Amino acid sequence: MDRTTYTAELAGLRGLRAEITAAEKAVAAAQKELDKLTAQRSRRVAGLAGYEGAQAPAVAKAAGLSVGDVVRIAPLLDPTPAAVRATRTDDHAAPAPAPAPAAEPAPIEPPAVAPSPEAEQPAPATAPAPTPASADAAGPRELPTLPEGPAGARFEAVTTGLVSKRPHFTQQTRPTVFLDAATGALAVRDQTVRLDLGTRTPGEILDAVLHAAPGTERVYITAGAPWHDGAERYSTLKDAVAAWLNTPSERWTTATGSGRDKLAGHFVHQRQPVGRYAPAAAPDSTTTEIRSMGEWFDPDGADVLTCRDAFRLLWQALRRHWDDAVLMGSPSQTGRDLWSRTIPTSGKWAGGYPVLSEELRALLHATAGQGRTELILPPRVPEQLPALVEYDRTFAYAKHLWKSPVGTPRRITAHAFAAMSEQEQTKALMSCSHWNIRVTVPQGWNHVGLLPAPVTGDRAWTYPSAPGTTFTTWAGGAEIHLALSNHLTPWKIEVLDGLLFEDGKPLDEWGKRLKAAWADLTNLSRIHADERQRTAAHLAGRAVRSVLLFGLGGFAQRPRLVSGTTPLGEPLPAGAEILGQNDQTVTWQRQAGFSRDPYAHPEWAAYVWSGARAALLDMKHRQGKEVTGHAGALHAKPGTVVYFGTDAIALTERQPWPHRGEPGDYLLKGHLTGPLQHPTTQEQYLTLRARGRAELAARGSHQ
Incomplete structure (x- = not known):
């Protein structure tokens, strides 16, 4: 190649670069529009769950989604028979590989x-x-x-390209309040106010809380368990919780998770559910969560001020051992985030810890x-x-x-x-x-x-x-x-x-720091002169235990289960387990393997x-x-x-x-x-x- 040809190729390459840039911008714009439309569809699917006669297959067909996708957006539409849901366990063993001839033991x-x-x-x-x-x-x-x-x-x-790495960012703090849903007492910053919660639906709780404390992104319920209201009308407690989480509201809709740091949808749990909501008029704005204090510790009758003080003491104890400690929504999330900040920066594992193969997990x-x-x-x-x-x-x-x-x-x-x-x-x-x-x-x-x-x-x-x-x-x-x-x-x-x-x-460094924080709080719970602070320190110490316990459990990572329905007579997905059937459909579930979780x-x-x-x-x-x-x-x-x-x-x-x-x-x-x-x-x-x-x-x- 001579110099003239080389110069011409460079010019052509610059032109191609401009075309690629334009194409990338077009793709980004299309992706943004697609994300917007997808979010609108999710909001409409979630809204349909408020209709008593809504059925997942009909919604799925209209939305162009699978029944499993619809159920993930609106758990209340889960077509699985209630009796099956009540007996289903969370712990499903992975399919056994075909046995091979073994050597003499x-x-x-x-x-x-x-x-x-x-x-x-x-x-x-x-x-x-x-x-x-x-x-x-x-x-x-x-x-x-x-x-x-x-x-x-x-x-x-190990799994190729999947490594637990030390993060290079600080977690975002979320404005948090503590609410006694039985009395309406709300602890916000250093004061307590009394709220009228109406019939204690998610929308009414959010309206009352956001009016008293604008900008709140996380509400911890310390007492009252509003998600159990009317539980006697349902065959299982989990169904009652799902119904409460999906109570229709003119002003609030289920958060769909647009944005890298936003979690989508609700988490249905009998006693410690998580509801994630966004304003219906501005669904892409800030998400507000309603969570149970029981995720962290049993309040055991402690009032909202004591629970707030416990959270403050917990954060202070962790900050003595992590400069960038942030309390996230759950102890499991917090535990895993704190652990990730102990990944060594030198030595054999400075590049992170590899994740095992899916078969071995x-x-x-x-x-x-x-x-x-x-x-x-x-x-x-x-x-x-x-x-x-x-x-x-x-x-x-x-x-x-x-x-x-x-x-x-x-x-x-x-x-x-x-x-x-x-x-x-x-x-x-x-x-x-x-x-x-x-x-x-x-x-x-x-x-x-x-x-x-x-x-x-x-x-x-x-x-x-x-x-x-x-x-x-x-x-x-x-x-x-x-x-x-x-x-x-x-x-x-x-x-x-x-x-x-x-x-x-x-896990050694992570464990040492958590033990030190726990020891500090345990000692404070014994010697503090103020009874409220002694109780708060005790509860904070229990929260450290939860951070370790659930943080460790988070490493276990279970395989995902996907459920759905298929018209009677049509072939079922490969590996499907039949849960029940009627004269029209078969309800099934199957394992969908493990997600590519770098912290598994x-x-x-x-x-x-x-x-x-x-x-x-x-x-x-x-x-x-x-x-x-x-x-x-x-x-x-x-x-x-x-x-x-x-x-x-x-x-x-x-x-x-x-x-x-x-x-x-x-x-x-x-x-x-x-x-x-x-x-x-x-x-x-x-x-x-x-x-x-x-x-x-x-x-x-x-x-």
């Missing part, structure tokens, strides 16, 4: 442990009765396994349960309880954040595990890992179950303890190591497959949950590196454990477990004097628990 030889006198006691003559969610009652549930070949490689991979979702909930029934415990004593682990999950799995996992097959030395096997189990195992409860075992077994039904997991019982499951290394090395009798574990991660500290890390949630379940059984008290004592169910006498509730245990007698006020310590929360008839349902247990807490409070006998 590698048995783990338990370490030599001298059995304690308790372990030598004979097993009960009668097999332990199943819990209300036992495998016998519900039936076993098959869990997915790791496939062989190219399909298996996806379980040792689905496997973790299906095989890693959360908290242990189990009611243990006679004859494993007495029919008549001498007492009911409740212990609750203080700020429990905060104790398990110091180490978490990072990077791409390495698959450990049964053959590879068998080839390891005993020291290597122990190291692998004590590292961040997730294992597919076959478990056998040892002969002579007379205590609680140690490992989760999958079952169908609401509970999803049970904890077998009958001697000789064999089951296949997945579990974290912490739980498996405990089953092998517990001080009573080692269990038999066979490794079928596993995933071994690199040990990292992605189910491996972190799974590892923390596994460690917390293990600590319910055996937790070590340390002074430096020295072990100074033990606590947990395995350190209580056999036959004395009545109930497990995520981070709490109920027993028939008090325990000598010290409480130093540190995260993870067991705190005496309730003591109900017996004899008591053993509860047969969780509801009966919760009633007894409330009585026990009241009795202990009346005694003033806390540890």
Whole structure:
């Protein structure tokens, strides 16, 4: 190419640039017009929900949308039968990959442990009765396994181009007020005003609040729960909440989310819903949310000023540890945002943490349960309880954040595990890992179950303890190591497959800062001279717990469920599960996979949950590196454990477990004097628990 040709090509390139710029502007203008029209359509769809006879298929056909899209805009139009919605659970396991031939499992030889006198006691003559969610009652549930070949490689991979990165912006603060919907008391800035809320519809509440406090973008309801008004007219509480959120209004419409930072639509929840509204005359203007204070903490009778002070103290405590801390709408959003601001700026993970492949996230979702909930029934415990004593682990999950799995996992097959030395096997189990195992409860075992077994039904997991019982499951290394090395009798574990991660500290800094904020508020709740401020500090401390608890749960990320209807006789979408049908349509749902969420890390949630379940059984008290004592169910006498509730245990007698006020310590929360008839349902247990807490409070006998 000569210089003349080169100059001519440059000129032509400049001309092409101008044409591309013009085309981009045309596309942007068209996109803006499309967004405007789409927003108008969404507003009209939401408005149609106010008509009692409105039906999603007719609206969908007129709007050119799917029934699922219509339901997302206007949940009140959901055509799913009420009975199906009432029984549908949130936790749906991912489809199991086709099973592949597995290598011969590698048995783990338990370490030599001298059995304690308790372990030598004979097993009960009668097999332990199943819990209300036992495998016998519900039936076993098959869990997915790791496939062989190219399909298996996806379980040792991350998602291309999806990384958790540190943000380079500060969150926007939202003008917030606190409203007692029962009395009409509104806390705005440093004053309280009384409002007339009319019939307490969303529109009337917004009119009253915005008149008293113009510019408000977030309203927290501290008492009164207006979304439960008229609930008796609906078959489920969720239907009643959806109806309230979608109450027609001439002045307000459902927010459609135009704009990068605006969330769209309502969130329907039985007790903690979120309503998002925009002025009908200016739907593209500022969105105002109506939310429940219960997302953050139970106000427990606190007035709106105390709730406002609690939020102020919470923000101040977090700002001492994050210069750019902002309280977002929910503790989950706040927790994830605060965590993202602890992503390291140097070292191996300075560029962010990679997100696992969709296949691996689905496997973790299906095989890693959360908290242990189990009611243990006679004859494993007495029919008549001498007492009911409740212990609750203080700020429990905060104790398990110091180490978490990072990077791409390495698959450990049964053959590879068998080839390891005993020291290597122990190291692998004590590292961040997730294992597919076959478990056998040892002969002579007379205590609680140690490992989760999958079952169908609401509970999803049970904890077998009958001697000789064999089951296949997945579990974290912490739980498996405990089953092998517990001080009573080692269990038999066979490794079928596993995933071994690199040990990292992605949650450590986040956890340390939250623990420091919690400690500051807890101390303030004890020493402040003003009673209102003591209460506010206590509630703020509970809010920090919610930030950690729900922030951690936000990493788990569930697969999306899409529901819809199809005319009878027409083919259903691939993978659809039929929920119900009538003489015209079939109602179905199907999994739509996972969204490309850069903050999806189910491996972190799974590892923390596994460690917390293990600590319910055996937790070590340390002074430096020295072990100074033990606590947990395995350190209580056999036959004395009545109930497990995520981070709490109920027993028939008090325990000598010290409480130093540190995260993870067991705190005496309730003591109900017996004899008591053993509860047969969780509801009966919760009633007894409330009585026990009241009795202990009346005694003033806390540890």
